[in-house]
Each structure stands twice: as C-alpha cells, then as structure tokens.
Amino acid sequence: MTTLRDILSQGVQMCLVLLLAPLLTGFVRKVKARLLRRRGPPLLQPYRDLIRLMRKDVVLADNASWLFRVIPYLMFAGTWVAASLVPTFGSGLLFSWTADLIAIIALLGSARFFQALAGMDVGTAFGGIGSSREVMIASLAEPAMLITVFSVAMIAGSTQLAYVAEFMGSDAVGLRVSLGMAFVALTVVALAENARIPVDNPATHLELTMVHEAMVLEYSARHLALVDLSSQLKLLLYVSLIACVFLPWGTATADASVARLSLGALLYLGKLVVLGFLLAVFETSIAKMRVFRIPEFLGAALMLALLATLLRFVSGSL
Numbered sequence: 001m002t003t004l005r006d007i008l009s010q011g012v013q014m015c016l017v018l019l020l021a022p023l024l025t026g027f028v029r030k031v032k033a034r035l036l037r038r039r040g041p042p043l044l045q046p047y048r049d050l051i052r053l054m055r056k057d058v059v060l061a062d063n064a065s066w067l068f069r070v071i072p073y074l075m076f077a078g079t080w081v082a083a084s085l086v087p088t089f090g091s092g093l094l095f096s097w098t099a100d101l102i103a104i105i106a107l108l109g110s111a112r113f114f115q116a117l118a119g120m121d122v123g124t125a126f127g128g129i130g131s132s133r134e135v136m137i138a139s140l141a142e143p144a145m146l147i148t149v150f151s152v153a154m155i156a157g158s159t160q161l162a163y164v165a166e167f168m169g170s171d172a173v174g175l176r177v178s179l180g181m182a183f184v185a186l187t188v189v190a191l192a193e194n195a196r197i198p199v200d201n202p203a204t205h206l207e208l209t210m211v212h213e214a215m216v217l218e219y220s221a222r223h224l225a226l227v228d229l230s231s232q233l234k235l236l237l238y239v240s241l242i243a244c245v246f247l248p249w250g251t252a253t254a255d256a257s258v259a260r261l262s263l264g265a266l267l268y269l270g271k272l273v274v275l276g277f278l279l280a281v282f283e284t285s286i287a288k289m290r291v292f293r294i295p296e297f298l299g300a301a302l303m304l305a306l307l308a309t310l311l312r313f314v315s316g317s318l
Contacts, residue, residue: 006092006093006094007094009090009092009093009094009261010084010093010094010095013084013088013089013090013093014080014084016088016089016265017080017083017084017086017088017233017236017237017240018080018233020236020272021083021229021232021233021235021236022044022046022047022050022229022232023043023044023046023047024232024235024236024239024272024276025046025232025235026041026042026043026044026045026046026047027043027272027273027276027280028235028276028279028280028283029041029045029046030042030043031276031277031280031281032280032283032284035280035281035284036284046228046232049225049228050225050228050229053220053221053222053224053225053228054221054222054225056220056221056222057221058220058221058222058223059220059221060220061122061218063122063123064121064122064218065121067117067118067121068118068121068122068218069223071114071115071117071118071121072118072219072222072223072224072226072227072230073226074110074111074114075111075114075115075226075227075230076226076227076229076230076233078107078108078110078111078114079107079108079111079230079233079234079237080230080233081107082104082107082108082111082237083233083234083236083237083240085099085100085103085104085161086099086104086161086237086240086241086244087099087161087162087165087240087244087251088240088243088244088251088264088265088268089251089252089261089264089265089267089268090251090252090253090256090261090264091161091162091165091166091251091252091253092162092252092253092255092256093162099160099161099162100159100160100161101149101152101153101159101160101161101164102146102149102159104161104237104241105142105145105146105149108193108234108237109138109142111230111234112134112138115131115134115215115216115227116131116134116135116215117131118215118216118219119131119134119214119215119216122218124217124218126214126217127214127215127217127218129214130211130212130213130214130215130217131214131215133211133214133291134211134212134215136294136295137192137193137199137211137294137298140192140294140295140298140299140301140302141189141192141193141298141301143302144185144188144189144298144301144302144305145186145189145193147185147302147305147306147308147309148182148185148186148189148301148305148308150309151178151181151182151305151308151309151312152164152179152182152245154309154312155167155173155176155178155179155312156168161241161244161245164244164245165244165245165248165251166248166251166253168245168246168248169248169249169251177308177311178307178308178309178311178312179246179308181304181305181307181308181311182304182305182308183242183246184301184304185301185302185304185305185308186241186242186245186246187242188297188298188300188301188304189298189301190238190239190241190242192294192297192298192301193234193238194231194234194235194238195211195212195213195231196235196279196283197282197283197286197287197288198286198287198288198289198297199211199288199289199294199297200212200288201288211291212231236272239271239272239275239276239279240268240272242275243268243271243272243275247271249267250263250264250267250268251264251267251268252264
C-alpha cells in the first residue's frame with residue numbers, strides 16, 4: 001500500500017511539473033504585459049503554441065545531421081527528469097533518494113551541452129554565436145551554482161533535496177548571513193540559466209543580443225515544441241528549487257496524509273505565483289545588459305557563493 005502511494009505521489013509530481021511549466025511561463029508573460037499597460041497574450045497561450053507546433057510538419061536544413069533531430073528529445077528527457085526530482089508539494093517522493101543537487105546540475109549541464117551542439121550542427125552564423133555565448137555563460141554559472149550548493153549542503157549536512165527541505169523548514173536553521181548570500185547567488189544563476197533579463201531576453205530576435213534563441217532558430221514543429229517545453233521546465237525547476245531550499249514551509253513530509261499532501265500542493269502553487277510575480281516585476285524594472293557585462297554579473301554570484309562558503313567555515317552559526 002505504501003509503495004502504491006509512493007508511486008502515485010511520484011507520478012503526480014512528474015505530471016504536475018509537466019503541466020505547470022507552460023502555465024508559469026504564461027503567467028510571467030501576462031504579468032509583464034499588465035505591468036507595461038498592455039493586455040498581453042492569454043494565460044494559456046504557451047499550451048496553444050505547443051499544440052500548434054506539434055501539429056506542423058518538421059522542416060530540416062539539408063546539412064542537419066541525425067544529432068540535430070535527436071537532441072530535442074534528449075534535452076526534454078533530461079530537463080523533465082531533473083524537474084521531477086525537485087520536491088514541490090512533498091519531500092518523501094519515491095525518487096527522493098536520487099534528488100541530489102549535484103545530480104540535477106549534471107542533468108541540466110548535459111542538456112545544455114546537447115543544445116550547444118545543436119546550435120553548431122547546422123553551421124549557421126547565428127547558431128555558432130549562440131552556442132559560444134551559451135558556453136561562456138555556463139562556464140561562470142555552473143561554478144557559482146556548485147559553490148552555492150556546497151554552502152547550502154554544509155549548513156543542511158546533505159546534498160539530497162528531501163533532507164535539505166526538511167532541515168530548512170525546521171527551527172534549527174534560524175537567520176544566517178551565508179544563506180542570504182547563497183539565495184542571491186542562486187537567483188542570479190537562475191536568471192542566467194533561464195535566459196532571462198538582464199542576461200538575455202527570451203522575446204528578442206536581434207542577432208547582437210540573443211543567446212538562447214540563436215541556438216534554436218533552425219528548429220521547427222515538434223522539435224521546437226520540445227525545445228520550448230524544455231526551457232519552460234527549466235524555469236519551473238529553478239523556481240521550485242528556490243522554493244524548496246529557501247521557502248520550504250508547507251512541504252509535506254514522507255509520512256504525510258493525503259490531506260497534508262493536498263495542502264502542500266496548494267502552498268506550492270502559491271509560491272509559484274509569488275515568485276513568478278516577483279520575476280515579472282524584476283524583468284520590467286531592469287534593462288538587458290551588454291553581453292560583455294555578463295561575466296561581471298555572474299562573477300558577483302560566484303563571489304557571493306564563495307563568501308557564503310567561507311563564512312560557514314569561519315563561523316558555524318553564520
């Protein structure tokens with residue numbers, strides 16, 4: 001009976017992240033449009049775009065290899081698995097023993113590697129520029145993310161997200177300066193990894209500024225739908241990760257009842273709304289920075305993560 005319940009909880013988790021990812025993207029777009037005094041697209045427009053793309057025929061470049069066709073499926077699978085490992089409404093999921101922060105970073109890094117390969121596969125100038133910029137951003141964002149994980153793991157005593165969520169929700173945490181630094185560093189990395197303003201603009205198609213869109217310009221139909229859905233899952237993953245580590249209140253434990261799991265799901269939806277709204281407000285209040293300023297932006301995240309780790313070494317109470 002327990003095994004059946006665990007399988008159902010994990011299945012709900014996998015379906016939940018898949019269904020909520022386009023909704024979160026649509027919500028952020030809607031809030032940004034309303035803040036700019038525009039009506040904006042409907043909340044469900046990302047679902048309509050995915051369905052429309054799935055119905056179209058694939059158009060491939062003559063020099064596209066088999067790798068170009070396979071990569072969208074690899075990206076989607078890796079990102080979906082990583083998003084399913086982050087505890088959302090409950091920490092006692094069936095695969096919680098594999099929900100290691102380092103494993104999630106490895107899955108996301110593999111998806112990025114394949115995406116950069118796809119950008120260079122066709123041999124266009126845009127794809128090459130996008131891939132080189134993506135690798136440059138990743139070379140700074142991944143170390144900052146890893147050091148942030150180390151600082152959080154040193155406080156919680158583990159890199160497993162289920163344990164981290166339960167520890168962060170307990171009274172033993174308190175107010176720590178190192179946690180504040182890790183939160184800012186993780187937020188900066190999340191903005192860079194999801195191609196959000198000020199690092200990138202997901203709505204632009206200017207060749208001088210775009211990063212993510214330059215790598216996927218050659219994709220169409222179901223391939224583009226999978227790439228877009230992977231990006232939406234990645235945004236949901238980082239928002240869920242911030243909620244899991246820094247806002248774990250309300251997350252159901254392993255032995256929680258169905259009513260407690262339902263309450264955890266409602267609280268998780270509330271966290272998504274709040275964090276999505278804050279993301280939209282931040283993006284409308286700041287301009288996109290030049291590409292050559294991105295290393296300084298991510299360098300600040302790296303320094304904050306390092307300071308958080310050093311502060312933890314110097315004083316365990318901070």
